[in-house]
Amino acid sequence: MAAKLTLLYYRNTLKVGSRKRIALYIICVLLMCVSVATQCFALAAGGAGISVPILMYISNCLFCLIAGVPSAKTMLFGFKDYDTQMSWPISERVIVASRISIFLIAEEIYAFLLLIPAFSAYAYFERPGWHILPIAVILTLTAPIIPSVIGSILGGFVAWLGGKVRGGNVLQYIGLAVVIIASVSFSMMLSHFTRSGAGSAIAEDVKALAARIGPVGLFSGAAAGNWGDLLLFALLSVAVCVLFVLIFGRSFRRMNSVVTAVATRGKFKQKKGLWKSSGVLVALLKKEFAILFGSPLYLINSTIGLLIMVIISAVLVFVPISKTAGVFGIPADILPGSEGLIAYMLPYIPIGLGWFSAINCTTGMSISIEGKRLSSIVALPVKASGILLAKFLVNIIINLAAIVICGILITARFRPPLLIAVEIFAIPLLFSWFIAALGLRMNMWFPKLDWTSEEQVKQSASAFITSFAGMIFAILPIMPAIFIGVRAAMLWTMPVVALVSVLFTLLVFHDSERKLINLI
Amino acid sequence: MLKITNLSKSYKGNKGHVHKAVDGLSLSVRPGDIYGFIGHNGAGKTTTLRCVAGSLAFDEGEIIVDGISFAEDPIECKRRMAYVQDNPELYDSLTAHKYLKFIADVYRVPSDALKTRVEYFAGGFEILDKLGDPIGSYSHGMKQKLALVAALLHEPKLLMLDEPFVGLDPKAYVTLRGFIGEIRERGGAIFFSTHVLDVAEKICNRVAIIKNGKPVTEGDMQSVKGDASLEHVFFELTEGAQNGS
Numbered sequence: 001m002a003a004k005l006t007l008l009y010y011r012n013t014l015k016v017g018s019r020k021r022i023a024l025y026i027i028c029v030l031l032m033c034v035s036v037a038t039q040c041f042a043l044a045a046g047g048a049g050i051s052v053p054i055l056m057y058i059s060n061c062l063f064c065l066i067a068g069v070p071s072a073k074t075m076l077f078g079f080k081d082y083d084t085q086m087s088w089p090i091s092e093r094v095i096v097a098s099r100i101s102i103f104l105i106a107e108e109i110y111a112f113l114l115l116i117p118a119f120s121a122y123a124y125f126e127r128p129g130w131h132i133l134p135i136a137v138i139l140t141l142t143a144p145i146i147p148s149v150i151g152s153i154l155g156g157f158v159a160w161l162g163g164k165v166r167g168g169n170v171l172q173y174i175g176l177a178v179v180i181i182a183s184v185s186f187s188m189m190l191s192h193f194t195r196s197g198a199g200s201a202i203a204e205d206v207k208a209l210a211a212r213i214g215p216v217g218l219f220s221g222a223a224a225g226n227w228g229d230l231l232l233f234a235l236l237s238v239a240v241c242v243l244f245v246l247i248f249g250r251s252f253r254r255m256n257s258v259v260t261a262v263a264t265r266g267k268f269k270q271k272k273g274l275w276k277s278s279g280v281l282v283a284l285l286k287k288e289f290a291i292l293f294g295s296p297l298y299l300i301n302s303t304i305g306l307l308i309m310v311i312i313s314a315v316l317v318f319v320p321i322s323k324t325a326g327v328f329g330i331p332a333d334i335l336p337g338s339e340g341l342i343a344y345m346l347p348y349i350p351i352g353l354g355w356f357s358a359i360n361c362t363t364g365m366s367i368s369i370e371g372k373r374l375s376s377i378v379a380l381p382v383k384a385s386g387i388l389l390a391k392f393l394v395n396i397i398i399n400l401a402a403i404v405i406c407g408i409l410i411t412a413r414f415r416p417p418l419l420i421a422v423e424i425f426a427i428p429l430l431f432s433w434f435i436a437a438l439g440l441r442m443n444m445w446f447p448k449l450d451w452t453s454e455e456q457v458k459q460s461a462s463a464f465i466t467s468f469a470g471m472i473f474a475i476l477p478i479m480p481a482i483f484i485g486v487r488a489a490m491l492w493t494m495p496v497v498a499l500v501s502v503l504f505t506l507l508v509f510h511d512s513e514r515k516l517i518n519l520i
Numbered sequence: 521m522l523k524i525t526n527l528s529k530s531y532k533g534n535k536g537h538v539h540k541a542v543d544g545l546s547l548s549v550r551p552g553d554i555y556g557f558i559g560h561n562g563a564g565k566t567t568t569l570r571c572v573a574g575s576l577a578f579d580e581g582e583i584i585v586d587g588i589s590f591a592e593d594p595i596e597c598k599r600r601m602a603y604v605q606d607n608p609e610l611y612d613s614l615t616a617h618k619y620l621k622f623i624a625d626v627y628r629v630p631s632d633a634l635k636t637r638v639e640y641f642a643g644g645f646e647i648l649d650k651l652g653d654p655i656g657s658y659s660h661g662m663k664q665k666l667a668l669v670a671a672l673l674h675e676p677k678l679l680m681l682d683e684p685f686v687g688l689d690p691k692a693y694v695t696l697r698g699f700i701g702e703i704r705e706r707g708g709a710i711f712f713s714t715h716v717l718d719v720a721e722k723i724c725n726r727v728a729i730i731k732n733g734k735p736v737t738e739g740d741m742q743s744v745k746g747d748a749s750l751e752h753v754f755f756e757l758t759e760g761a762q763n764g765s
Contacts, residue, residue, distance in 0.1 A: 262612070262653075262654050262656040262657035263654075263657070264650075264653040264654075264657050265615075265652045265653055266652070267649045267652075268617065268648065268649050268650060268651040268652035268653075269652070270635065270639070274617070274635075275621060275624070275631050275634040275635045275638065276631050277624065277625055277628075277629070277630065277631045277634065278625050279625070280625060280626055280628070282625070283621075283622050283625030283626055284622075284626070286618070286622065287611065287614070287622050290611065290613055290614050290618065291611065291613060293613070294611070294612070294613020294614070295613065371609065372609045373609040373610070373611065375570065375575040375576075375605070375609075376575070376603075376605065376608075376609060378574065378575045379570075379573040379574050379575040379598065379603050380598065380623075380626050380627075381595045381596075381598035381599040381626065381627060382595070382626055383595060513594075514577070517574075517575070517576070517577045518577060520575060520576060
């Protein structure tokens with residue numbers, strides 16, 4: 001029965017019939033695979049060996065954890081057909097099992113993306129024998145279970161706590177931010193591992209880390225060919241999942257009531273200025289921000305890069321440059337002394353900030369998140385271009401806020417030359433324009449309006465393709481920088497980014513009246 | 521107030537199958553009319569209302585609202601009317617106050633008039649005290665009332681309602697009838713779909729019965745039903761037409 005419910009969800013999410021959408025999905029997944037495989041093969045070629053799949057497993061764990069926390073509120077609780085499902089003569093545990101299965105299937109895609117290239121690289125360089133094939137399959141299938149369940153528990157707890165107290169949404173954001181900051185810190189630590197020396201050094205570091213964390217240790221043993229560890233890892237994963245369903249299933253209804261409860265504010269009082277009118281665009285913008293801040297999943301998914309960008313900027317400013325340089329992979333021995341390091345890092349900072357701006361996109365989900373309400377919005381006496389402009393501006397405004405914070409911090413700390421100072425503000429802004437236009441166009445191409453859980457919007461083709469395209473496009477200046485230097489690369493690539501941004505903006509706003517009404 | 525001429529709308533299915541939801545529909549709603557739009561489920565009532573509201577593109581035909589062609593000036597047409605869906609999808613994260621303010625800003629309702637109108641309409645539906653609460657905390661009926669308040673704020677000339685009485689408590693039903701009467705007195709018109717034939721018979725002065733996207737009959741209530749009840753006429757026309765076809 002749980003499988004049937006899961007299937008029902010995915011039939012609704014991945015409606016068969018859109019070949020274009022499926023083809024784009026596959027292209028993105030393949031390109032991501034190539035990107036991950038390049039890193040894995042480079043590490044394995046350096047002698048990292050078994051550490052490659054372990055590193056990718058740890059990355060997968062972090063990903064599942066970060067994804068699990070905001071997803072819990074919409075995936076486990078408060079989905080639109082909750083009442084219908086609860087009215088069916090099935091156990092609550094069946095519903096919990098189906099919800100966690102839905103989440104696990106989504107996370108499995110990323111496990112495949114990370115672990116298959118990792119095991120391939122390991123197998124290619126280390127030649128462990130054919131037994132690696134079943135091991136890799138079992139480990140890939142079971143890898144996301146434990147971190148996803150932990151993420152769901154944490155997310156469930158944060159959502160439950162949020163439902164218990166007034167201003168619970170704020171608490172949820174704080175909880176989510178703490179998990180993200182912890183994960184980013186851990187990720188930076190991993191990044192330090194991979195860049196601190198040759199492959200063999202990485203192997204030692206990773207093995208030391210694996211020994212300290214139970215499931216990672218088992219994964220490590222299993223990947224190395226220990227069948228006992230493999231069995232234990234698989235059993236532990238399944239047991240964690242079953243326990244989650246059994247325990248969580250007992251209080252599912254009660255928790256759902258708390259999580260989905262909306263606190264009322266008592267008797268409404270008329271105050272002076274309460275009904276002061278504002279312009280149409282301002283009204284539309286306010287509505288867009290209310291939707292963004294009213295949905296933890298939407299907010300976190302579309303602003304996580306900005307949060308990381310601000311954290312990293314703060315790290316750059318407040319942590320001594322000699323320490324941060326190592327974390328960011330800058331060889332301290334090339335340019336000794338903090339002045340040299342600053343000079344080395346500065347030209348790359350605008351590109352880095354640009355990349356973080358490009359991985360944030362509110363617009364990739366902003367039409368889909370309207371759901372069936374889009375019909376009412378289109379019926380309002382507002383031009384379609386106004387509706388789209390408000391969605392476009394939300395992305396620009398939140399990016400601008402983060403860019404200004406980061407820009408001021410960095411320019412105040414490093415006092416860069418005028419040109420770089422301008423780039424620190426202008427390049428991320430350019431990328432945020434690019435991603436806002438791209439996201440909106442993608443969402444108009446691939447809208448997902450008939451969702452029953454916000455998770456479906458997050459998993460939609462538009463959101464997936466936009467975030468992927470942002471990641472790829474924002475590293476565009478880095479490739480030529482290797483050959484022709486940063487300055488020349490910027491000179492050539494920035495006009496391209498601007499041109500593409502203009503093109504997508506035109507595609508969004510041209511004939512928008514017809515395009516928007518045709519989405520319904 | 522509203523003139524629909526030869527309106528057609530088709531939906532394309534997955535396998536190229538085309539379903540004609542509205543097929544050459546023509547009708548006119550005059551100022552002061554309370555016009556009932558009646559038909560089976562899937563007859564094309566909601567599709568027609570959505571086409572007029574501007575939330576659905578149509579294939580053929582012409583829609584004129586208060587003398588303005590929808591094709592020529594859709595924004596002005598929308599400004600003169602209001603549409604309330606049968607199952608209003610509102611923004612759960614917004615408070616009702618913020619939602620009403622959003623709607624008022626979009627329809628450019630002056631601030632001084634807004635306060636008075638909110639008190640009048642929201643007070644009438646007994647939700648004034650709850651305007652500070654998030655819409656997510658509202659029941660279905662309260663959401664329906666809020667959607668009606670939002671629709672009435674800019675004093676539309678044409679009020680279109682899709683199954684307006686479903687989900688409303690008896691007191692709210694009476695209140696809505698009062699507001700409808702006021703629009704009529706101002707020279708406006710109400711165009712609404714319903715399954716509740718008793719209500720249609722009681723409050724409408726004109727009626728159209730549609731089946732499979734085509735009008736079966738249209739006109740003054742008295743001329744349509746004659747001495748029989750509307751229910752009797754409805755079944756005779758719709759079931760009879762089915763048997764005949």
